[in-house]
Amino acid sequence: MTEATPPPALRRPASSPVVRVLTYSATRLFALFLTVVVGIYLTVLIANMGGHVDLIKRTEVREAVGTAVGMDPVMMALPVEERHRRIAELVAIEEERLGLHRPFFERSVYFTRDALMLRLGFAERMTSDAGSRLVRNIILERLPPTLLLFVSAQILLFVTSVLWALALSRGYGSTMDRIVIALAPTSAAPAWFYGIFLILIFAVVLGVLPFGGMVQAPPPEHPVAYALSVLRHMVLPMTALFLASIFLAVYQWRTFFLIFSSEDYVEVAKAKGLSSRALERRYILRPTLPTIITSFALSMIVAWQGAIILETVFNWPGLGRTLFTAIGHFDTAVIVGITIIYAYLLAVTVFLLDIIYALVDPRVKVGMEGEQ
């Protein structure tokens, strides 16, 4: 019996780490790009109901023009044929403005191409809060309030839940542990649900916090007073976001940490007499770091999209409402604009996470050798 070894001619030559990393990166980037292309084209198709939205838009244009003409006494005083001719002209102008004079398939390809090149262009119907038609401005205006609220809430939620979960994983079975487990199902209710109750209690009944909005009306002129007002207006929506997720998040992290806490190497380390802090840092947090980073990174990306109903309940000028309005108006340019940025952010994050994994976890190898 001899050991079965592959013939030398068939053995793949070992490539250098740089080549391996570059090859892997290129392949990965291409795959991610392809995913983005497919995702964006699907978004264009769905947002336009495969072209059916053109028919809806045409009808809306006719209805709007007909109603406007019906309310114009001078237009109504025209002879019928003349009036219908005017209506037809007005309809044609608006249809051309909306691009309805070109076939949907052609437009869908242009939409996808422009989106991939981040040429977001002009919105079809929407304008930014300040009145700009550029999709870039529509998104950029809403970005600061969105990030301010949701990133703040996500960071607060993430840090609190991870630290609280770590503490609970040490006190497995304690009263607090049982309370958190019992309260975990409360996360079944969405944040806006808590928001309504918070508004009822703190704005309607107690009158100590505002009903909604981003800042008091009229807004304070001094920047410090403005910032303080914004902070005050963030209290209720942040609390709603926090309450809606904290117990489930703590429960999940605590369970996750518990699994790692019962690994053999942790038991061995514990037997060696390591302090609990050292155990947490070296034997629990270190191996769970890729998961923690992934969770954090993805939660940050989710913040990009805001939350439609919560923003509506608190009248917060976020991107969630912008997207909702865009969907309602069938404004493909805005829908695609928000989606492509989300898609690129997601793709870049996924790609970066691959690299970060390799940096924080020595067990992870990049490239073909790693796969073998």
Next chain:
Amino acid sequence: MNGNQYQSQRPRAAQWVVLLLLIAAALVLPASTMAQGRTGAWVDSIVVLVEPSFPAAVSRLEANDIQVYFMSSVDPAQRDRIGRIPALASDVSYGLFWEVSFNPVGPLYANGTRLNPFAVPRIREAMNWLVNRRHIVDELMGGMGRARWLPINTAFPDYARLADTARRLEITYTHNPDRARTVIAEEMGRLGATMVGGRWQFRGAPVSITFLIRTEDERRAIGDYMAGLLEGVGFTVERRYGTAAVLSPIWMGGPADPAVWKAVTGGWISTTIDRDQADNFNFFYTPRGRPEPLWQAYRPAPAFDTLADRLARSDFTTVAARNRMMAEALEFSVRDGVRTWLAERVPVWPRRAELRLASDLAGGTSGSWLWPYTIRYEGRTGGTVRIGIPNVLVEPWNPIAGSNWIFDLTFIRATQDSATLPDPFTGLWHPQRVERAEVFFRRDLPVSKTLDWVTLRPVPEIRVPAGAFISWDPRAQRFITVGERHPEGLTARTRTVVHFERDLFRNVQWHDGSPLSLGDIMLEWILTFDRAMEGSAIFDPAAVPAFRTFEREFRGFRIISERPLVVEYYTDTFFTDAELIASTAAAAFWPSYAQGPGAWHNLALGIRAEAAKELAFSSAKATSERIEWMSFIAGPSIAILDRHLAASRGENFIPYAPTLGRFITADEARVRWTNLAGWRGARGHFWIGTGAFQLQRVAPVERIVELHRFARFPDPATRWIGFDAPKLAAVAVTGPATVRVGAEAAFDIRVTHAGRPYPPAEIERVRWLLFDARDNLSASADATRVGDVWRAALPTAATDRLVPGASRLEVVVVSRVVAIPSFATASFTVMPR
């Protein structure tokens, strides 16, 4: 000693009383004097903030976080909630109405194998008996509506003018399901359908009705109710639910194919009181109404078609003749029945009880033109009002072709003044910056007037003077006269001479401090032409259709006198209300554009920016040129307008100098540019008007608008104070319990408002209608005034036509100061002769 002490204290006590009185007087008198002498708005400032949810808005009103909400609701729960909170009050409006439209194509389709019953006018007419409108209003709409049978709005003046015909038709077509069933059975039998097991069948298949039911509002419940009624009379109903986006392409955009749909729940809206609804028959019942396939399928009876056409063309010579034609058309409309009118919405607009403002009968608070002039706190002057609204700053504000959203327009109107203003209760136009107007019209036109500021001048012919301006040369930048364009001469159907206020140019100022000038007025005329002409640097194809409409009827304008401003306006367009003719003429000389106020100097910046292809006034041009839609209040437009302001200031720029140079001096231009630069620097935007409020601050992302009272507004604050609430008449009828056939009888009619007799001068007429036991109209006449009451004296000739049984006397009271007529009924028993 004690006595002395006592006596010495008496004067001191008296002094205290006098002092207290003086302090009280010092506190009260200035307040009342201030109210007396105050100009413009009653309150100091308005803060507009967004609140998308109606229930949340009511909570905020209750907490006094906002004082009025510029949105209405038809939710009975919210109405009841508002009613339960003593601190809140509400107004109502009547502009939106529901109906069911039928597809009239057929009766046979699908190669003669299928049947569309709604192709038969009698079946459509029978729907009026089948439906119980009371049930719709009371149960499905929770009482927040009014039953409607006819294509005219029950809150608008035509209904009051035609009240007796309308009332008779309403009684004729009152809920009578048995009659409906009989008519349907007769007609279905005639069509060859048979009833099998309680279901109508045609050639072996059920007669199926695809009913499109809108789901966004009460139309869902109404659609279900109507579908149930149709099932009840033997039809097989397929209910198809959907929003406008889903259903409109089917019934409005698609062909009128009965295989696809046969009935749809429809809704229509009027945001202003329409004083002349004569075109409604043409619009709702004939192919001339709209170009869509459904309208092209309408086949009205030839007599109805002719009548509708004549009414639409105002082909009548007297108002009485028009009203007779309208009455006849109303009868035709119910018999035609392509629409069964069901109900009008009566939504509530909530506010704090201590807040007063004029609300429009059609448009509510946000649609009212008078709210900026009347909004105030009861019993005090000044303060801040916080207004909640579902949205604001929806689209860019520019006066030429900016935002058309009511959420924006309602605040834009607060910043603009107008030459004339509409009455929120009658729709009649009142003078604001106009002293009087003379309306010359061809004798054969049926023009009448109600208010004193207009004088009627019927004439045999109107010739337009050769020196009047009729067009514009965009290259030479000068007006073209009638003499140049029409050397053979030109006539017009109306000529209106408008006399503006004597001190107009001294009293009226723009918010940046610039006095109003003739340059502002002339620029409006130039822009009317220039934007729609290809040789112009700011040519906009989107402006062409509206301009063609204008040009087709326009016959010229002339400035007769500059100080005081007296102008002439010639056109072929006419309306039956002389006030509307005069108002249209006055508006042509007032610098308020379609979407807001514009001075020559702030508009000049926009004109420069559009000519440089950096910004565009209209959304359509912005899209086609791939540039930004112009905003005078925020966004990327501001930096561009800033550049043009700096350049204009440097050049002391006068737009369209070949023409405007004659109206604007270099000194005026210099002052204007300085004022505008100061305004822009202080407030960050370019929006100026001459209205009672100035736009103080805009926070676009936060969606907050701050308006401040314009201290230099010329009119006293009290000017429009009489328009807080419509003066709806309450009517009570008393009379004998029994009336003998052929005997005289008299009924007393008391007309009151808020418990006091309604001023007779404000009552146009009190009419009575006598219905017999079979609901046939036996007689009708106007009541006569006897002291404080009105008397319906039934002559023997009227009671002679009655039959024994329960009869009733219907009374209609038509007011001069509110469009909504009031009704009352007295029932009595008719005894044999």
